[in-house]
Amino acid sequence: MPSYIKELRALVGHRPLILNSASGALFNQHQQVLLQERTDTGDWGFPGGYLAFGEGFKDALVREFQEDAGLVVQPLQLLQLSDQNHYTYPNGDQVQPINGFYLVKYVSGRLLQQATDETTQLAYFDLDQPPTFFNAQHATMFSVLQQHYL
Template sequence: MANYIKEIRELVGHKPLILNASAGIVANDQQEVLLNLRTDTHNWSLPGGYLEYGESFATAMVREYKEDAGLDVKVVKSLGIFDQGFTKYPNGDVTQVISQLYLVQPIGGHTLDEATDETLDLKYFPLDQLPPLLNQQTADMLAAAKTYFDQL
């Protein structure tokens, strides 16, 4: 069932929803993380997104990574579930997002070199020099990644 969220929004309008999403952390050799500049909010987030009906967290993350960043990825490790993601989008939609975060490894594809309908830009950032982020949940996920990398 593609476009599950769109179908739900057609029924409930901008009413606050609890949604499930997944995101992935790709880090380069300097432990900088790949972020995407979003077209909807014009701030940065981890590649990832909402689950379609019937998808697992991992399947959705792999699909969304390809859409948002152009990379084929595989799951290396779960870095946790984050359930305090509150976002109000420019179109008026309000969500509380429950997100599964994965450490992932690129296995193919290449980073997008032009804007898409969801991504304006992709860039690696040091975890202590982050740009303006989508929301507190994104900041929390990046803090968890930093803790993970600091323990290596």
């Protein structure tokens, strides 16, 4: 979590916040999409995260992919801008994330083989076999991919 959000949370506690986030869809050669199993819920989502103060969607996406997956990616196309979802994290923090969801391409790096503070594991999924997503926003993003690429 960017220090900006930690500072906000110290001031407002668990009250609802509107935050900007960026997520990306990376396909492998088998047309499977990369997802991360989250440490906070054990459910799946797209690599990505919240923007730091002064950071743009694409910069945050590149940073988050490297932190969460070990990969350098290049954002190619905005697939969806989502602003209608609300989520309460297991710790009680409430958010309305405004998310830029991008198609990305691999540039360099290797998939992380060990868990991090946000990622338990990484795996590629077929578009006709979605896992359990940690919130409705990620399930909707998966549906966007199904509509475009199935």
